[in-house]
Amino acid sequence: MKKHFINGNAWLLIGLLxxxxxxxxxxxxxxxxSQVSNLSQLLPSQPFAxxxxxxxxxYAGSSVSIEHLGYYKFVEFFLRKFAHxxxxxxxGISLYLGIKNRFNxxxxxxxxxxxxxxxATGYASLDELHQMYTSGRSPLFxxxxxxxxxxxxxxxxxFLISILTLRYKK
Numbered sequence: 019m020k021k022h023f024i025n026g027n028a029w030l031l032i033g034l035l036x037x038x039x040x041x042x043x044x045x046x047x048x049x050x051x052s053q054v055s056n057l058s059q060l061l062p063s064q065p066f067a068x069x070x071x072x073x074x075x076x077y078a079g080s081s082v083s084i085e086h087l088g089y090y091k092f093v094e095f096f097l098r099k100f101a102h103x104x105x106x107x108x109x110g111i112s113l114y115l116g117i118k119n120r121f122n123x124x125x126x127x128x129x130x131x132x133x134x135x136x137x138a139t140g141y142a143s144l145d146e147l148h149q150m151y152t153s154g155r156s157p158l159f160x161x162x163x164x165x166x167x168x169x170x171x172x173x174x175x176x177f178l179i180s181i182l183t184l185r186y187k188k
Contacts, residue, residue: 026119033112037141040105044145047154053097057090064089078160102161103168110138110169114176124184131177138169 024032043051067089074083077095084092114134121130142165146157 024115026116028116029112029119030116033109033116036105036109036112040109040141040145041148044149044155045152047152049154053094054090057093061090061093078158099164102164103171106138106142106165106168107172109141110134110172111176113137114173118176118180127177127180131173135166135170135173138173139166142166142169 067084070089070092071084073092074081074085076082081087082092082095087095114131117130117134118127139162142162145165146159146162149155150157
């Protein structure tokens, strides 16, 4: 029997811990999570401000630019969206590996991948719904899309590695 570095239960536990951290994070107001003051201390010279001032776009109906938000809130916006993407990327990976290790039948891998992505997307939706009831938070459909893409990216990476590993073994 093949031994895995981390077994399926451990991956599912990691996924549960990520979900718990996400739930705790969405329970806090924006003001309590804001990193603007830390960024102003960490980046007092506002590096790349001139280059970043050329970036302008709309996200969830709001203008995102240094001109509109200011340098530190602009940088924080990208840090927050990176946190969304990367935490759901890790969630997708951990859930996929946890489920895959239970049903490690090659023909089932696409079903496991789709099921995992739907579960992660469902959790992202519930997390945004939870934010609706948290003071100072705004639930955004765009964040569910970003979370979903993060989970899908993680699942696709591991899915492709799984397929390549199975082919290499043959």
